[in-house]
Structures are given as C-alpha cells and as structure tokens.
Amino acid sequence: MRLSVLFLSLFLLVASHARAAGFHITVLGARGGLEDGNLSAYLVRPEGDPHGVLCDAGTVLNGIEAADRAGAFSDLRAPLSTQDTRAGFILHDVIRAYLISHAHLDHVAGLVLVSPDDAHKPIYALPSVHGILNRNLFGSPVWINMTDEGTEPRLGMYHDVDLNVGTPVSVPDTTLRVTAWPLSHGGMESTAFLIGSGSDAMLYLGDTGADSIEHGTHLHALWQAVAPLVRMHRLRGIIIECSYDNARPEKLLFGHLTPRLLLEELRDLQRTAHASLRGLPVLVAHIKPSLRAGADPVKVISDELRAGNDTGVQFTVAEQGMTLLWR
Ligand SMILES: [Zn+2]
C-alpha cells in the first residue's frame, strides 16, 4: 500500500493548489454485450474544456453520432477550417486519448473499426492489456497493427503508453491526469482509471468481479486508495458495471457484478473511507441485454439497486447519448 500512499500524497499536493473542476460524462456506448452499436465507451471531459479521454471504446463512431443527435456536444464548435464531418471533428479533436480497461471485444471493437480514419493519439493501458491487444488483435491476422508496438508492419496511428499501477500521468492536450489500478475480471486483469482534473477526480471501472467472488482484494485496495478523496468530497462520481441481476448464479458471473455485489462493494468503500457516500453519483454501466421475450434487465437491475441502496448513492443507469455533469 506504500505506492498508494505516495500517490495520494502527490495527488493531494497537486490538488491543494488546483481549483475545483467538474466533469462532463457522455455515454457513447452503455451495454455489456449483444448491441454492437452500443458497447462500453464513456467520454470524460473536464468542465470548460473541449478535450477529453474515452474510457473504453466498444462503440465509437455510432456513439458519437447518437450522442451528437442527443445534444451532448452542443457546446462544441468545429473550427471553420476543418475538413471533417461533425462526427470526424469529435473523433479527431475532442477525443485526445483512449483508456482501455481490458482487451475484451465489447471494450475495443469501436476502436479497431475507427482506427483507419482516426487521428494520432495515445492508448493508455496496463502492460498486460497492451500485451493482449498487440498479440491477438493489432498485428494479428484479424487487423493490421495500428499501434507503435508489437508486430511489424506498425502503422503507428496509436502510441501505446504503459501505465504503472498507482502512478498518475498527465494526458497531453488535456487538463486530465490518469492513474490505473488493477481489477480482477474472472481471472483476467482489468483496470480502474482514476481521472483527475484540478482538485477533483472521478473513477471509471472496467469489468470487475466482487472481491468476495474473485477471492482477491483489488476492489478493497482501490477503495483504500480513493478513501481520502471521498472524505474530502473530491470524488465526483463513479462509473461501475452491474452486468447481471441478482438471480444470476455465482458460478455464471464470469467476473462481473450484480446489484447485491455492487451494493456490498459500495458498503466496503463507505466503511473504508469512514465517510458517507450519500448523494455520490454512480453511473451503472455494462448491463447485459437479454433476447428472452419479456425480459427487462435494465428495469430489474434498477429496481434491485434501488431496493438495496442503504448507502444513499445516486444511481443512474447509463444510456447511449446521455451526458451528465459531475461537480
Ligand atoms: Zn465487457
């Protein structure tokens, strides 16, 4: 835990000299499967700054167009000189970096598909995630290598940046700082990104199982790391998955959360922080759609979260095109 203490001292030192700043969160893709035009992708921009980062990239272009139709980018004007379409401007100019939690297709499919027409930008990920992307996707027989690492020929559209756990890095062309923490996702390493702007921060979690099911302590370690931010009311919100409803058997969770397990983890955060979570925005991501007639997982999961919400957090189920302002 010494790393996290060092990180927090650094964060607080920087934060104590910085002004508060909120975050615009725009949902480009909300679901955790099946809907190929609506898969995990969350654009995070600091308030008052057009430039942001995309947390996961399951759906990119379709999500930009849906969010633009919904008015999510009404504050943004493309430069008069641009040759780009509106969606091209948002892809090229607004999204300045990708943060990839893990290499499952529902988190990277959109990135792969826009890559031939993207702008040069960094991909931030833990080394294990870059390793999987560069062995099995970019530079494999399924897609040409668009990055600057791995198999030749490398087209170098994307600059791979390895993140070290607990060490913040600044994202060029933005006012954002990013810190990665490992998560356990059914035996695969996934990632939580703490995104800082000024004195504030928000948390994006990629797919994760609960500590009790994964037989690990990654989530507890994350809660310990962000506890001081919670105490100081500087954590502006959390994006976290809740893939299945409570009826899903534990042996079929495959490294995901249910409402019961998500509520259990939020209680652990509250206990660890010794502070109330009342009113903290929690954006519920990655619900798995169902093709069973009459099934409505969004409604069931919303109801189960509301019924068990003893920490008083403010749950919102993510929907494509939605924009939230957390401040
Ligand atoms: Zn997923």
Ligand SMILES: [Zn+2]
């Ligand atoms: Zn996954």
